[in-house]
Amino acid sequence: MTARIPLSDLAVGRKAKIVEVHGGRGVHHRLQLLGIRPGTVVTKISSAIRPGAVVIQVGGSQAAVGYGVARKIIVEIHR
Amino acid sequence: MKKILLMGNPNVGKSAVFSRLTGARVISSNYPGTTVEFTEGTMDVDGEKSALIDVPGTYDLGSFSQAEEIAVDMLETGDTVINVVDTVNLERSLGLTLRLLERNTPILVALNMWDDAAHKGISIDVERLEEILGVPVVPTVAISGEGIKELASRIKEAHSPGVPERSEEERWLEIGRIITEVQSLEHRHRTVLEVLGDASVKPLTGIPIAVLVLVAAFLVVRLVGEGLIALVFEPLFETLWEPVVMRIGSMLNPDGLLYATLVGKLVGGRIDFVQSFGLLTTGLFVPIGMVLPYVLSFYAVLGLLEDFGYLPRFAVLLDTMMHRMGLHGWAIIPSLLGLGCNVPGVLATRILESRRERFIAATIISIGVPCASLQAMIWGLLGERGAVYVIIVYSALFLSWAGIGRILNSVLKGWSPELIMEIPPYRVPSLRALTKKLWMRMVSFIKEAVPIVLLGVLVVNTLYFLGIFDTVAGWTAPVMTKLLGLPRETVVALAVGFLRKDVAVGMLGAMNLSAGQLTVAVTVLAMFFPCVATFVVLWKELGWADLARSVLIMFISSLTIGTLLNMIL
Numbered sequence: 001m002t003a004r005i006p007l008s009d010l011a012v013g014r015k016a017k018i019v020e021v022h023g024g025r026g027v028h029h030r031l032q033l034l035g036i037r038p039g040t041v042v043t044k045i046s047s048a049i050r051p052g053a054v055v056i057q058v059g060g061s062q063a064a065v066g067y068g069v070a071r072k073i074i075v076e077i078h079r
Numbered sequence: 080m081k082k083i084l085l086m087g088n089p090n091v092g093k094s095a096v097f098s099r100l101t102g103a104r105v106i107s108s109n110y111p112g113t114t115v116e117f118t119e120g121t122m123d124v125d126g127e128k129s130a131l132i133d134v135p136g137t138y139d140l141g142s143f144s145q146a147e148e149i150a151v152d153m154l155e156t157g158d159t160v161i162n163v164v165d166t167v168n169l170e171r172s173l174g175l176t177l178r179l180l181e182r183n184t185p186i187l188v189a190l191n192m193w194d195d196a197a198h199k200g201i202s203i204d205v206e207r208l209e210e211i212l213g214v215p216v217v218p219t220v221a222i223s224g225e226g227i228k229e230l231a232s233r234i235k236e237a238h239s240p241g242v243p244e245r246s247e248e249e250r251w252l253e254i255g256r257i258i259t260e261v262q263s264l265e266h267r268h269r270t271v272l273e274v275l276g277d278a279s280v281k282p283l284t285g286i287p288i289a290v291l292v293l294v295a296a297f298l299v300v301r302l303v304g305e306g307l308i309a310l311v312f313e314p315l316f317e318t319l320w321e322p323v324v325m326r327i328g329s330m331l332n333p334d335g336l337l338y339a340t341l342v343g344k345l346v347g348g349r350i351d352f353v354q355s356f357g358l359l360t361t362g363l364f365v366p367i368g369m370v371l372p373y374v375l376s377f378y379a380v381l382g383l384l385e386d387f388g389y390l391p392r393f394a395v396l397l398d399t400m401m402h403r404m405g406l407h408g409w410a411i412i413p414s415l416l417g418l419g420c421n422v423p424g425v426l427a428t429r430i431l432e433s434r435r436e437r438f439i440a441a442t443i444i445s446i447g448v449p450c451a452s453l454q455a456m457i458w459g460l461l462g463e464r465g466a467v468y469v470i471i472v473y474s475a476l477f478l479s480w481a482g483i484g485r486i487l488n489s490v491l492k493g494w495s496p497e498l499i500m501e502i503p504p505y506r507v508p509s510l511r512a513l514t515k516k517l518w519m520r521m522v523s524f525i526k527e528a529v530p531i532v533l534l535g536v537l538v539v540n541t542l543y544f545l546g547i548f549d550t551v552a553g554w555t556a557p558v559m560t561k562l563l564g565l566p567r568e569t570v571v572a573l574a575v576g577f578l579r580k581d582v583a584v585g586m587l588g589a590m591n592l593s594a595g596q597l598t599v600a601v602t603v604l605a606m607f608f609p610c611v612a613t614f615v616v617l618w619k620e621l622g623w624a625d626l627a628r629s630v631l632i633m634f635i636s637s638l639t640i641g642t643l644l645n646m647i648l
Contacts, residue, residue, distance in 0.1 A: 033138035053398035060167040066497030
């Protein structure tokens, strides 16, 4: 079973594949430049107390996105 | 002369490659925005002198930012491109590489941070990558200089493979194919620095770490600053400089203008470096004897935190709090820089996306962030009266910083953008880079501060001599005495604060104020108006209209806080 949830709801330490990124062109572009785009597998490193920033591992590096952006990144997980 | 361009993403060690190839002195910092200025040097390519240009770091060749526009412009005029790539983040770096290959400029690729990739268990098939890209690819470690010679010797092999322009989608697919072919990952244990890095962004461990870092930073700055003053600077002034000044004084008429200007008033027949207020006494002692040691220790600690990579993690932790002020976590960086000097602090607000954010950030820096010069004087003069007064000043400033941010966020139209940023790995900083950066910051402090302090002291003496202060003090007397509970002449010190706030605190220190009065005066001085240097950059960054608004907020908030403190103390 697979399910689609926003990155903000992903548990810390879990791996998931990005399937959709919502938001405007500017946000899209900036995320893409950090390697955050559909198809990429990311691991959630941490999330602050809501509504706080989320840190993820993308390939060899880490990136932080605000809570609002994390809600717009949809990932696929296996239950 | 041929032009060679160094291009790559931000933070891939481009500046380090630049200084290796040219042997020039350059400073490389992590602030996006500050590298929009580019550096140019010269290098030898097969006995021929060529210009080497360090192009601002970009992720793409579009028009999304000022840096990208500059990069595209420069690309038109270049003869060869050295594309510096972060081996650890090859997938991300290749976006720019593929874009460059679609252009007609000959290119070669430097796979930088090769050693980091090896440590992380990432290996790249360089020969295969060369085949696929069709241009030379050279592994380098710019920090140690490894591979730089080979890079230089292969510049002549650079060429343009003539790839047709692709869509963004096609480019990402191509990158995916390249990565599967050339990159292999090996499992390995996480390093201590990586574990520490993750611990510093998780709230449960990160918040205690942040508190620890801040307390340690504060103690080190204070201890080193105070130690330098007590053990080095004070003895130097008292044993070496005082006799010289006395000697000069003895050749002058003690009642004349020249004596008053150069030496000032004697206190108990001796020079008092804080109270005498002559050019050669207080004019030199304030910037060098009292402020410089703190500026030195502040920038040493800040430089260490910057180069270690702590600041982005601190920004992540503060993201939620900063959102209440209409900003996001990264906006803490300008305020932290402001603790050294408000000028770079206000300049750094350029890293923020919207005009609204820049206005809020610049205003709260000018009001609630005391620069190192001001802080040094506060500790030096108010600290003598008791630590509690210093704590009151800091609390009042911090509450104003946060409170005014929140008020502006609810009053101003617009929304606060979200944080999107890279978190670089922790790195053990190089001592050479640290000392170089510290040295450059010190030189610029001395060049900028000393002349203005001297000018300030000169202006104070002249105005006193002409009796102008009495007139001014008369006009503002109701505000000063009734609202703030200060003697009318303190307004003079506030006015001098426009030139240098450290000199102004020095004047307050010489006025026989009670501890409570000094606390009120210092707080109002810190908040009510920026010094002239900050004023000029605020004007440049915000424009007249917003500057006027910002200044109005400063006046209102400083008088409010000052009145409240006066009522309490």
